[in-house]
Amino acid sequence: MAYTDFQDFLAYLEKMGELKRIKEPLDPYLQITEVADRVMRQPGGGPALLIENPVGSDIPVAINVFGSRKRMSLALGAADLEDIACEIEALLKTEVPSGKLQAMRELAPKLGVLAKIPPRHAKGPGRCQEVVTTGDQVDLFRLPILHCWPQDGGRTITLPLVFTHDPQTGRRNVGMYRVQVYDRCTTGMHWQMHKVGAEHERAAALQKRPIQAAVVLGGDPALTYAATAPLPPGLDELLFAGFLRKKPVTLVPAKTVALEVPEDAEIVIEGWIDPQERRMEGPFGDHTGYYSLADLYPVFHVTAITHRRNPVYPCTVVGRPPKEDAWLGKATERLFLPLLRLNLPEIVDINLPVEGVFHNIAFVSIRKRYPGHAFKVMHALWGLGQAMFTKMIFVFDADVNVQDISECLWRIGNNIDPERDMCLVRGPVDVLDHASRALGFGSKIGFDCTRKGPQEGFHREWPDVIEMSQEIKAQIDALWPKLGL
Known part of the structure; x- marks a missing residue:
């Protein structure tokens, strides 16, 4: 779907119930930011805003138009x-x-x-x-x-x-x-x-x-x-x-x-x-x-x-996440996964958490085929375009849902031996990284969160994840309506 212009997109958002008109005068000096920030933190990202009477100008202000998965998808002419x-x-x-x-x-x-x-x-x-x-x-x-x-x-x-x-x-x-x-x-x-x-x-x-x-x-x-x-x-x-x-x-x-x-x-x-x-x-x-x-x-x-x-x-405002720009980042995460797989077909999925502000954290799942495979993926990502800025990369097995941060943290805590599974490198970092040793240059770290085998120096038995048997699950499924729970 192609929009005839930006205002056509705004009209479509309004038709879909995704846009709120604000008639109250708001000052572009700080006031619009505070209103937009509160809306962006609402569940689901809040509505897009059309501020019709900004103080000091006769030009209306549109903000938070990309501020949800639904609106980001609509902006690109897709259902999702x-x-x-x-x-x-x-x-x-x-x-x-x-x-x-x-x-x-x-x-x-x-x-x-x-x-x-x-x-x-x-x-x-x-x-x-x-x-x-x-x-x-x-x-x-x-x-x-x-x-x-x-x-x-x-x-x-x-x-x-x-x-x-x-x-x-x-x-x-x-x-x-x-x-x-x-x-x-x-x-x-x-x-x-x-x-x-x-x-x-x-x-x-x-x-x-x-x-x-x-x-x-x-x-x-x-x-x-x-x-x-x-x-x-x-x-x-x-x-x-x-x-x-x-x-x-x-x-x-x-x-x-x-x-x-x-x-x-x-x-x-x-x-x-x-x-x-x-x-x-x-x-x-x-x-x-x-x-x-x-x-x-x-x-x-x-x-x-x-x-x-x-x-x-x-316009938009950025700051401590979540903000509208999170969905621009999520669009890149989803749309560029197929391109990423051209060079790294072993990648199953990738999650750039909103809290990681695009370049601080990446959770990656792979189909692991050989010892050290996770480290190969880390280095490959650090060599690909803007992925070179990724400060922390965590690589998981294919069965891990990297979109579930709770599961990722659980696997990280259980699956790594820090000395064995850590990879520390130096190189370019994002200019906005205020913690780096120099502007645009610093260190990055990767963690192998996959299961380990003897070829990787692990000679103990790797335990199974605790799960109930399918037979018992089926029995309780049948009983569940009677339990009143």
Whole structure:
């Protein structure tokens, strides 16, 4: 299911009883955060909110639109995230067909899907450019940009899709990097050292020239998710969004920079960055639940703000979990499991607990086939893209339900000998890890929580888990209605 734009998605959420309108004026300075935080902590993640009268702006604020499994699934046009995961798994199957007829039957549906996903290019202007402000008329403070937490360094755009191009190859990237407002036409650009946006900036520095960027707000929610997804190098986020929505993303030329932007966006902020210029950005109340500290980051100079005639401002707040971003992370966990199995077919399931804030904890179950297999999986995960940031990996046998944290903790406590089953390594860590020895560099640990055998130095008998016999269970099932319990 493809939405015509972000407001179409909001209308669908309202129709499904998933959106609550707030008419009471709320201040983007802290008040909206407090309301959203209380709602996000409600059972099931609470409703999406449309704050119609934010103080200081005539643009409504939408928040918590991705804040439940149901809404995250609806955002990607599916009844449930697992449906998309199954579709990806089917697309990735590479069994050799027995003949030409079978090949045509198997490949035709896949090729049909792939033919629909490349972005389309329109000459413009788009709906995102119904109102255009440039030069001295640019004023970021017209937007209801949130000041999320008391110690934040300033108002921050929290749900931006940042469009850049590699100055050497021209290849596009769409990332989600927070944007802190300094004044009416200048912001920070918080792309961390490991991110593609930072790579593009470094390439521009080698050429001694500025890098152009566009900060996009809104559009089809599939594209917002795609900007957060840990895609393999070279895979365009717009292609992935096209796959998710079964319809291409339509692009139009930006007004003041040589970039294309989504035609259906709510708001677009255009500008440039000088790779030689740095300014203190932060602190910021981050998704770890702690403030990320102030540091030097690139400066984004705004040349234009374009928007629809009656836009909605999409945003989120992050902080101590659970928050809305937990479901963006869970979508990645489910959708990228089939891709993970391409390299590691022994993996049965993976759980990135919300409390682990995406990169601190991973529970993984595998079909163990040989001694040390769990350690092989740990090292493989640490070598795969953003999985390299995972601070603690716990590997279990295939029969363990890693989605059940209670079972995982029980198995961890019973199945490991810390000295024998621990693997400690050094390497890149998330820049937001405030406990690491240095910014972006520290240590990671893995634990083998599987059953051990003689080849792994375990020469005792491994005991069975306590379970009642099936015969007795059946007897009590028959008696249960009579017991009054």
